[in-house]
Amino acid sequence: MGSISTLTQTAVTLTDQAYAALRMDILNGKLKPGFKLRVEHLKGLYGTGASPIREALSRLTGDGLVHAEGRRGFRVGRVSRSELFDITKMRTLLECHALKESIDKGDDAWEAGIMAAFYRLSKLDSRLLLASPGEEWEVRHKEFHTSLVSACDSRWLQAHRQNLFDQSERYRRIALSMKNSDRPVPEEHKAIMTATLARDSETACTLIGEHFNRTAEAVSRTALIED
Incomplete structure (x- = not known):
């Protein structure tokens, strides 16, 4: 039980860290509107795995900062x-x-x-x-x-x-x-x-x-x- 709990907490922590880092870079303009958010690129950029990145992108979609394009992936939300x-x-x-x-x-x-x-x-x-x-x-x-x-x-x-x-x-x-x-x-x-x-x-x-x-x-x- 202890190991499962630890793994769960670690996954949540990594997702939270990826979410916070991506959110900050979108808000401060480092990731420009319309920028294609490729999971493989983001893994290297933020030093984490694919699962935390995908979870973070899903959360940011709910925030309105990221746009999901179905099977084509994600983009930074455009501005108008x-x-x-x-x-x-x-x-x-x-x-x-x-x-x-x-x-x-x-x-x-x-x-x-x-x-x-x-x-x-x-x-x-x-x-x-x-x-x-x-x-x-x-x-x-x-x-x-x-x-x-x-x-x-x-x-x-x-x-x-x-x-x-x-x-x-x-x-x-x-x-x-x-x-x-x-x-x-x-x-x-x-x-x-x-x-x-x-x-x-x-x-x-x-x-x-x-x-x-x-x-x-x-x-x-x-x-x-x-x-």
Whole structure:
């Protein structure tokens, strides 16, 4: 029994590792939209077996990041302007719902978490002047947006919100080669934080929607996104 359990745990671990590595490389643009995902190539690239790779690709298909082509295998999901704006619309709806619930339920620890996340992000905001702000900024940016809705206790809402966040970040990262230094993103984040801490749900949701839509508009103007 012990050996079977160990083998099962090892298989799950290898699949999780392959899934996490593939997901990260798709989200950060290392694996380009439409790229053919050949199992043999991926085995060498990630140093694991065929079974964990296939399981990971199946999971990523469920996430909408990979497209299954029947017997022809898998490709990285393509990107389009119509999908970008659809993602943005749904993301805004879920984000506002989670934000309103967090504003209603959030306590002092929630407020402190938002302020701490904003402080960590603001220390790195100078990197926005560059074509690529860097992985550390990406982590801090995600932490800030997550902190805003962290008092929402709906597991399903949080899961769907997180998936849409990752989908939209994929688009934004694909378009990072296009500079947008004139946009006052740090000020947008500060305004969202201020309205949230003031428990002003209406203003906070308006600002978060505008924030998401500005990003979508900027990304949609790049030649890398299909019609």
